[in-house]
Amino acid sequence: MQITKNQHYVPRFYMKPFSMIKNEGTKKEKVLISFYQFKGNLFRDNIPTSSVCSEDFFYDEDGKVENKLAEEENKWGSTILKINRGEVLTANDIKNIREFTAYQISRTKAMLAHNQDMVTTILTDVLYNRNSDLNKSVINEMVEKKVESEITSEYNLDFVNDILSTIDDLKMIILENKTDIAFFTSDVPVIIVNPLGIHRAGLGDIGTVVFFPISQKKMVMFYDSKLYGKIAEEIQDSECIYTFNKYQYVSADERILALNSIEFEKFIQDKELNAFREKFHVSAKTTTSYDGIGTFMAAKSRSIEYYLDIPILKLPKSLKKIPRDFRETFPRNYNFKTRRAILCRVYREPDFIKEEKLKNHWRQMQEYAKVLLEYLDYYWNTPKEDCVISGEFMRQLKEVPVNFFPTREL
Known part of the structure; x- marks a missing residue:
């Protein structure tokens, strides 16, 4: 050969x-x-x-x-x-x-470098958070060698x-x-x-x-x-x-x-x-955080944020009305769980938010989520039975538990 x-x-x-x-x-x-x-x-x-x-x-x-x-x-x-x-x-x-x-x-x-860095970051932080008595740089060196031998081209x-x-x-x-x-x-x-x-x-x-x-x-x-x-x-x-x-x-x-x-x-x-x-190149890197109980991981793909408008790519009129900061995408293949998650955004009362500025942001997001969902139902050809919201289901949507809400500057 x-x-x-x-x-x-x-x-x-x-x-x-x-x-x-x-x-x-x-x-x-x-x-x-x-x-x-x-x-x-x-x-x-x-x-x-x-x-x-x-x-x-x-x-x-x-x-x-x-x-x-x-x-x-x-x-x-x-x-x-x-x-x-x-x-x-x-x-x-x-x-x-x-x-x-x-x-x-x-x-x-x-x-190759992206995937190796992602796995190295996750494994290093998980191992360190489980046993912080160990030197993190030593853990990282050991993990890097293991990853380089297994995550290959x-x-x-x-x-x-x-x-x-x-x-x-x-x-x-x-x-x-x-x-x-x-x-x-x-x-x-x-x-x-x-x-x-x-x-x-x-x-x-x-x-x-x-x-x-x-x-x-x-x-x-x-x-x-x-x-x-x-x-x-x-x-x-x-x-x-x-x-x-x-x-x-x-x-x-x-x-x-x-x-x-x-x-x-x-x-x-x-x-x-x-x-x-x-x-x-900074945002594509994987990040982790530790809350004392578990390690949260944000693994990133190497796709590029839509920084610059490409003139030949024209969104439908209804979606153009949604400001860039409120646009979001979902899988092309329909799944009821995905639709239910969007419904939670549309109907969840903002009573879990204390700051008025964040409450207003949540209400704005809800309005645009309604516009998006209307288009998604057309795109997915959502089954009619999935579009029915019973009284009990509406109650659940309005009170769904919220474990995390980002407090980034708005």
């Missing part, structure tokens, strides 16, 4: 459409890409893609995972080439792109089938960039956002959008067509392209990638954008 030492977490075929190609189609072909590296503020032009977004034995040393990925990359690369050539796609081609998307979400160096790929089944109902379209501004990409190219959820973008949620460029002029997008309806596939507005590129800038772990590094200067100098990027 052939063993490849230099293993890519962003495949070379994906970087090729963003690169300069010398001696194309010959044995002397060279594919050169430019990048900006955040650490050290480094600009590099015309670097061989063979040495970009890769590490020695990133997946394994026996070559099994790397060789399997190489086989898959052949078909993924062929399909992306078809798209960039403007050829008609078959059902199998669309299946290939879904697979590539799921794998690319799972396989990056950033996702290969382990991350085990989640691919779950991702595929979750995004199966999202519609795929190819966006065409008709402006003079080129798409660029990054070492974390697949972006997940949700204009409805704002702060949350689970793959199974209503309103979730997944997108990534496949060349300077084309982008793959998966979206919730039941919410957004038909999306215009040609983009004439350069500001829309800038917005897509800004999400790449925020998402990037170590570097952003393009044909020429000069394309990055406008983004690097954008103070607001850099603040978004810093906020994202």
Whole structure:
């Protein structure tokens, strides 16, 4: 079995459409890409893609995972080439792109670090809270070694089938960039956002959008067509392209990638954008708290908060009326428990809140929750019997116990 030492977490075929190609189609072909590296503020032009977004034995040393990925990359690369050539796609081609998307979400160096950090933080704090006589740094060191040996690049790929089944109902379209501004990409190219959820973008949620460029002029997008309806596939507005590129800038772990590094200067100098990027990389980290009884964990996904409006993603009129701070998303698949939780928000009396400011906030939230629920019932096609509220059920909703209410500044 052939063993490849230099293993890519962003495949070379994906970087090729963003690169300069010398001696194309010959044995002397060279594919050169430019990048900006955040650490050290480094600009590099015309670097061989063979040495970009890769590490020695990133997946394994026996070559099994790397060789399997190489086989898959052949078909993924062929399909992306078809798209960039403007050829008609078959059902199998669309299946290939879904697979590539799921794998690319799972396989990056950033996702590996994210998952390792999440598990390390949780285990370290749980063990320390159970026995605070132990030195926390010693616990952390032991946990880190254990996690690094078990949460591996290969382990991350085990989640691919779950991702595929979750995004199966999202519609795929190819966006065409008709402006003079080129798409660029990054070492974390697949972006997940949700204009409805704002702060949350689970793959199974209503309103979730997944997108990534496949060349300077084309982008793959998966979206919730039941919410957004038909999306215009040609983009004439350069500001829309800038917005897509800004999400790449925020998402990037170590570097952003393009044909020429000069394309990055406008983004690097954008103070607001850099603040978004810093906020994202801090907020994506897992946090814990201990109340003397148990450890509370807030594990975060690597989806990006909807910082910047994407013009082609238009919410239904009723949902537009809900201010950003009160928007929220829920699973696309109907579940009565989910609906009941929303009903609790709509009808729970705010008598458990002492501060008048927080009470007013709660009442505002209730009004917008009613608007949201009305739309959700349409979206879910909620069974009529589940929409009936008996007198006893209403009493329970108004008095449901509340164990926690955030007292953040409003």
